[in-house]
Amino acid sequence: MKRRSIFLNVSAGFGFLFLYAPIxxxxxxxxxxxxxxxxxxxxxLKWYAELMQNEQIINAAxxxxxxxxxxxxxxxxxxxxxxxxxxxxxxxxxxxxxxxxITAPLVMPEVITGLSLLLLFVAMEGMFGWPSGRGTGxxxxxxxxxxxxxxxxxxxxxxxxxxxxxxxxxxDLGAKPSSLFFLVTLPLIAPAIISGWLLSFTLxxxxxxxxxxxxxxxxxxxxxxxxxxxxxxxxxxxxxxATLMIAVVAIGVIAAMFQMxxxxxxxxxxx
Amino acid sequence: MTxxxxxxxxxxxxxxxxxxxxxKQEGAEPFLRIENVTKKxxxxxxxxxxxxxxxxxxxxxxxxxxxxxxxxxxxxLAGFESPTSGRILIDGIDMAGIQPWNRPVNMMFQSxxxxxxxxxxxxxxxxxxxxxxSRSEVKQRVAQMLDMVQLxxxxxxxxxxxxxxxxxxxxxxxxxxxxxxxxxxxxxxxxLDKKLREETQFELINIQExxxxxxxxxxxxxxxxxxxxxxxxxxxHGVIVQTDEPHDVYEYPNSRFVAEFIGxxxxxxxxxxxxxxxxxxxxxxxxxxxxxxxxxxxxxxxQIVHVAVRPEKIKISHNRPQQQDNCIQGEIEDIxxxxxxxxxxxxxxxxxxxRVTQPNFTRSMGDRFTWNDKVFLCWDxxxxxxxxx
Numbered sequence: 001m002k003r004r005s006i007f008l009n010v011s012a013g014f015g016f017l018f019l020y021a022p023i024x025x026x027x028x029x030x031x032x033x034x035x036x037x038x039x040x041x042x043x044x045l046k047w048y049a050e051l052m053q054n055e056q057i058i059n060a061a062x063x064x065x066x067x068x069x070x071x072x073x074x075x076x077x078x079x080x081x082x083x084x085x086x087x088x089x090x091x092x093x094x095x096x097x098x099x100x101x102i103t104a105p106l107v108m109p110e111v112i113t114g115l116s117l118l119l120l121f122v123a124m125e126g127m128f129g130w131p132s133g134r135g136t137g138x139x140x141x142x143x144x145x146x147x148x149x150x151x152x153x154x155x156x157x158x159x160x161x162x163x164x165x166x167x168x169x170x171x172d173l174g175a176k177p178s179s180l181f182f183l184v185t186l187p188l189i190a191p192a193i194i195s196g197w198l199l200s201f202t203l204x205x206x207x208x209x210x211x212x213x214x215x216x217x218x219x220x221x222x223x224x225x226x227x228x229x230x231x232x233x234x235x236x237x238x239x240x241x242a243t244l245m246i247a248v249v250a251i252g253v254i255a256a257m258f259q260m261x262x263x264x265x266x267x268x269x270x271x
Numbered sequence: 272m273t274x275x276x277x278x279x280x281x282x283x284x285x286x287x288x289x290x291x292x293x294x295k296q297e298g299a300e301p302f303l304r305i306e307n308v309t310k311k312x313x314x315x316x317x318x319x320x321x322x323x324x325x326x327x328x329x330x331x332x333x334x335x336x337x338x339x340x341x342x343x344x345x346x347x348l349a350g351f352e353s354p355t356s357g358r359i360l361i362d363g364i365d366m367a368g369i370q371p372w373n374r375p376v377n378m379m380f381q382s383x384x385x386x387x388x389x390x391x392x393x394x395x396x397x398x399x400x401x402x403x404x405s406r407s408e409v410k411q412r413v414a415q416m417l418d419m420v421q422l423x424x425x426x427x428x429x430x431x432x433x434x435x436x437x438x439x440x441x442x443x444x445x446x447x448x449x450x451x452x453x454x455x456x457x458x459x460x461x462x463l464d465k466k467l468r469e470e471t472q473f474e475l476i477n478i479q480e481x482x483x484x485x486x487x488x489x490x491x492x493x494x495x496x497x498x499x500x501x502x503x504x505x506x507x508h509g510v511i512v513q514t515d516e517p518h519d520v521y522e523y524p525n526s527r528f529v530a531e532f533i534g535x536x537x538x539x540x541x542x543x544x545x546x547x548x549x550x551x552x553x554x555x556x557x558x559x560x561x562x563x564x565x566x567x568x569x570x571x572x573x574q575i576v577h578v579a580v581r582p583e584k585i586k587i588s589h590n591r592p593q594q595q596d597n598c599i600q601g602e603i604e605d606i607x608x609x610x611x612x613x614x615x616x617x618x619x620x621x622x623x624x625x626r627v628t629q630p631n632f633t634r635s636m637g638d639r640f641t642w643n644d645k646v647f648l649c650w651d652x653x654x655x656x657x658x659x660x
Contacts, residue, residue: 163382163384165380165381165382165384166384166386166387168349168351168371168378168380168384169378169380169384169386170386170397171351171370171371171372172349172371172372172376172377172378172446173372173377173397173398173401173445173449174372174398174401174402174449175372175397175401176370176372179401183397184386187388188386188387188388265431
């Protein structure tokens with residue numbers, strides 16, 4: 001095996017330290033017995049127990065999961081359609097603009113996305129009376145909008161690396177275009193769709209900024225609740241909650257990565 | 272054994288006399304008829320007014336370089352492209368407007384295009400399932416087909432777990448399972464290494480003869496075409512230049528393109544100086560001699576023609592041979608020893624280079640000639656071909 005230089009080892013070490021030291025500190029302190037966040041008082045699970053008693057947090061968590069589930073599912077449908085158009089329509093007038101538009105939400109500052117969506121919702125309410133007020137529905141719409149961009153990019157990448165003769169082979173063997181999609185194309189891009197869904201789910205679960213703009217009273221998502229609690233001072237309870245969220249997000253991201261790798265293996269072209 | 276053999280031989284000659292290949296029989300009905308087919312992509316003409324008849328049980332090879340239009344023609348037969356003009360008839364039925372999934376045609380793709388998410392057995396079963404064949408029949412026919420291509424034990428594997436040769440056979444089995452009338456093969460052996468290719472060639476011919484399916488093969492590999500085909504259509508720039516049996520394409524090429532594309536050849540430019548019905552004499556400054564051919568050609572008097580001589584038909588010797596005609600002199604410039612044969616590059620006094628191959632009959636053959644030897648190159652009067660195109 002090739003020997004790695006000391007420099008590489010050190011820089012990798014520093015990189016990981018910067019990334020994960022705060023998270024590890026947070027996880028450790030979530031098991032702190034003491035009520036004071038900065039004083040170590042021995043190991044305990046009591047903040048987790050207290051967290052389970054806190055109805056406000058439980059409700060917020062459930063709402064967040066519901067929003068994440070629905071918007072990830074919607075984003076997958078819309079994003080797959082967009083990805084299809086981008087990779088399959090061949091060159092058409094305005095393709096550059098369309099692909100630019102679809103990927104813009106990836107780089108757009110969240111504050112701007114949130115603000116523009118809020119303005120749109122308010123204007124629409126004024127004009128057609130829908131959506132009446134802001135709440136879960138508007139958060140779902142907003143999350144679907146930006147998650148869709150991620151799904152579109154993932155699906156497009158998968159489709160363009162897929163061998164198009166596979167679809168021709170299916171047609172040649174008697175598959176009509178209508179069944180072709182479900183028999184060949186969908187199974188082949190399924191891993192991309194699944195990883196797109198998982199990514200959307202985590203992104204939606206994480207989002208604070210956009211949700212703050214478009215949610216209404218009584219519809220606080222979990223990150224919003226945490227943020228408002230932290231403003232009043234950090235409690236060990238929040239540490240416990242944050243640890244749980246890290247776990248959920250980590251599982252989502254790892255599962256998405258796993259899917260992508262499985263797919264890469266499946267579609268690897270024979271040498 | 273010895274007594275019965277002559278009778279058998281006689282029988283078979285009688286049989287073959289009455290059963291001449293269909294393409295030699297007058298008025299035989301072609302199975303696949305391509306009528307004045309042209310395909311244009313924008314202003315590029317990929318296939319230019321091709322007409323071709325292919326008969327039942329043929330193994331027809333479309334041979335050409337890249338960009339010759341052979342693949343486009345194949346894709347039109349499969350229905351992935353539609354002709355800009357002209358007609359394609361399969362078994363007498365016009366294929367215009369018939370979609371790929373409704374054609375009595377299956378195709379084996381160059382990349383094999385095996386479905387990576389399906390097992391070998393499911394890949395092979397794909398076509399049958401689309402036809403709504405019963406589950407038990409699908410199972411039985413798939414097993415039968417996998418046995419035929421000697422993959423019976425690998426049905427549960429996924430394509431990425433197979434070797435190149437195995438994938439090729441899965442692709443063949445999948446294309447054959449619907450019992451198509453016409454099988455299209457796009458570079459069927461292109462992805463295999465040399466040894467495997469030679470074995471597979473003969474397997475392919477056996478399967479074709481066993482099932483009685485008409486094969487149309489597209490290839491750029493002239494060796495592959497020579498071994499596989501009943502007839503070869505040589506393509507260049509969207510046109511079929513020559514259609515003939517492999518032997519005739521090699522020995523009687525009709526143009527310089529075909530002569531040079533198939534095998535290697537020495538061409539001597541010259542002027543016809545004697546044009547009789549049974550012989551032609553050509554003065555060729557390029558060869559530095561007058562060349563004599565013992566058959567007549569159709570040409571104008573004093574026309575500029577090319578005399579083509581295959582390298583293996585030239586005899587090389589140190590001493591002046593007795594024959595007068597078709598003998599030229601040169602100096603050996605390069606020798607390549609290939610094991611079974613040696614290739615000589617001989618330079619003529621006028622600078623022209625001539626390629627000669629000699630089989631190594633004996634072990635010491637290779638030592639008889641060496642660099643800078645003065646040699647005579649001669650060939651029989653019937654060995655050369657006069658090309659007017």
